[in-house]
Amino acid sequence: MAHECISVFDIFKIGVGPSSSHTLGPWRAALRFLDQLEQDGKLAAVSKVQVLLYGSLAKTGHGHGTDIAVQLGLCGDDPVTFDVNQINPKMDDIRRSRRMKIAGKYEIDFDPVEDIDFLFEESLPFHPNALTFLVTLLDGEQLASTWYSIGGGFVVQEGDAGGSAQQVDLPFPIDTARQLLQWCIKTGYSISELVMENEHAWRPEEETRQGLLNIWRVMQECTFRGCHTGGELPGGLKVGRRAAVLNKKLLKGRTYTDYASWIDAIRAGGEHFSYTLDWVSCFALAVNEENASFGRVVTAPTNGAAGVIPAVLQYFIAFCDGFHEEKIQQFLLTASEIGSIFKKRSTISAAMGGCQAEIGVSSAMAAAALTECMGGSQRQVLMAAEIAMEHHLGLTCDPIGGLVQIPCIERNTMGAIKAITASQLALQSNPELAKVSLDAVVKTMWETAQDMNSKYKETSDGGLAVNIPISLPEC
Template sequence: MLSLLDIFRIGIGPSSSHTVGPLRIGTRFLESLSRKGQLERVAHVHIELQGSLALTGVGHGTPRASILGLAGFRPNKFDPDAADMVMAQVENEHRLPLGGGPTIAFDPKADLDLAGHIVPDLHPNGMRLIARDADGEVLCDKTYYSTGGGFIASQRQLEKPVKQDQISSGTSVPHPFGLAEELLSICAREEQSIAQIVLANEGARRSEEKTLAGLDRIAEAMDACIERGLTQEGILPGGLKVRRRAPELWGKLSANPQSNEREQLFDWLNCYAMAVNEENAAGGSVVTAPTNGAAGILPAVMRFYCRNAEEKACRDSRRTFLLTAGAIGLLYKQRASISGAEMGCQGEVGVACSMAAGGLAALWGGSPTQVASAAEIGMEHNLGLTCDPVGGLVQVPCIERNAIGAVKAVNAARLALHRDEATCVSLDQVIETMRQTGLDMSSKYKETSQGGLAVNVVEC
């Protein structure tokens, strides 16, 4: 069961699947031990990172996130100073305090394996955790999967067959849908927008007031991330010596904001998108939209087009944008995947571009059909986009790719609003095409840093 607020998660960079996911897996593993009354018996834990989690894990901060997850850190309540203290204890004393449990011996070099040669059939982001007692008896041996966007799943959950109406399975909602075609039919029948339909469905999970408050928190977190990214200068961590560029561009735009404003549209979108993804690359607080690697596109488009001198109008615009974009994200998550390790970057930047295009079309007064058309165009021209991060870092080409995605989303929305006739390609068809393309794509181009720019670019 997924809620709109599951698509947008406040967490930490640089990767929702490689950082946020492992953090959440660690805490879930501890919860499993605690439920069985075995947590206090744990004397040793072994971590095995499989597939993409190992191949690009060091650049994505996965080993650190995996350890901190076992220490009880959560992505939405992450204290960087406390995390540094725990990691210092692990590295200097080889001692790890389990969250809510005992402090155990833990040597990262011996107790954490980067098993890139193991690529699980269920999902390429596998993470196996084994807990033993003082006598070496296995207390718990589980494998979890980080499925993109901060979502995690057990083997049982991934083996469960997908239902046609899985978007609303498990919760009785007034307007269940599993396909874009169904969603558009509901909008036509109820004479309501996509945002209104999704808001009504969220009412089955919580009050409308709480849903709107949650959306406001997401919007504020996105905007705060832009603000931080516009003021932080210097070189990003990781060794590529990538310099933050958003602050310099922001300074130029702010010095002469009205000059050639139409021509500056690209610059504003580029500035905002890069600000977010530079923050993400530095391990800052970001919102999965739908992933960390693609976190800059929605905030950039929302910041530029939802700005309004009147606070209520600005807040209402942001809500409409996020509700509409989130509905599109739900379709991709349930019908295909938002994991770069499964789909390549079409599943991250491509999906974010599609979501932003649909959200913007709604803001511009587009009908539900035009919104779906904008989302379709946004993905159609990202099909086949590979995920080939240089050095396994979410920097090159990821930061600029978000800037390009934001601009492309705006154009997709404009194209959709200029079209009145039926489209040749439906949103459902392009989602299925993305899924098939991802399955056919070589693993070299799916967040493994074994192909593309990752092997042809040695240093920047």
């Protein structure tokens, strides 16, 4: 039986907000499409490009910046390194000139209003997040290429059943929590150690460790930046940023210009319950306010849920003496394996499963990671993940105005707090007596996703999205 191979760096990806499936995925799809044109020797012959957005990408595409993402992708810009401060100037230039330099090399006519088509009433059967690139070459030949953004920044081309994950020979192939536990029992490895052994199939250990620290660096910078940036979020909802206000209040007006001093000050404030709870919320708010502002974030496992894992990791660092490189690496390795199991056996796409697939999965990942880092057994780690997801089952995705703001930002605070609670419960419990397994809750989540009405799957056609009166500016 072939196993899907998912690396820690497939689950944790550096990119740009506000959405992994609606921003990062379409951006990556455009880049991969350009690669195909280049390989076929047709890139220099392109005279016109049009983009068709279907289903959820159409319905919430403006709010998620899908149109912006595909333009940046077609320009050949890298979401990992592109200066986010240049997004608006670049979009203004394309809009004004009605010209685009495709792949950064060949200038063509391109009018975003005319050449990006939001097909609100059309959906393709494979996945709700679909987009098609229509290309006309200089000799009149026409090409069409359809891609699907399947959640977490993963993209697949139509007809490519294998998906985007690289196939390698793993020493410990894992598709289920049961298999993961069996390998841990057989080898005596912790979950993070087992994951590291599998990562060797892709790259040397030191490269993996440095990559994990780079992921952590982006999370750290994003959290710190979000805690020190005020103002209003873009998009027209007029949502004020709260993390900076809360940060200033908790530190009694004191300011810090570097991360280490800031964390030391947070630690010095004590560990009483309300103080800790406020900081966990502040961390999560900070990341997702950055995400909503087209900031650089880590998909964990999605952008809409990007604040949960950094918030719980910051909690571990600030309040559990977890500021050690090896502990941070252990945290991310464990979290990634839980995310991989959900992706393989269910979904991490809100367009497929509602918000349980994003906040629920990220909460399960964070709960598991925290439990291992706090000394929990492998069974307690899996129990913590199960508890966290069990109490997110059925959570809908109903973003107001198609923006990753309400209720998305606050849901990250809830996911982080539930993760910590789940970890504490697991650490104080005998997992041998657990009635619900992680595999059972993964299966239940997938069945719930299939039963869920499509209006609760990132379409903004139901829930809060239709019950909160708003007036957004014309796109």
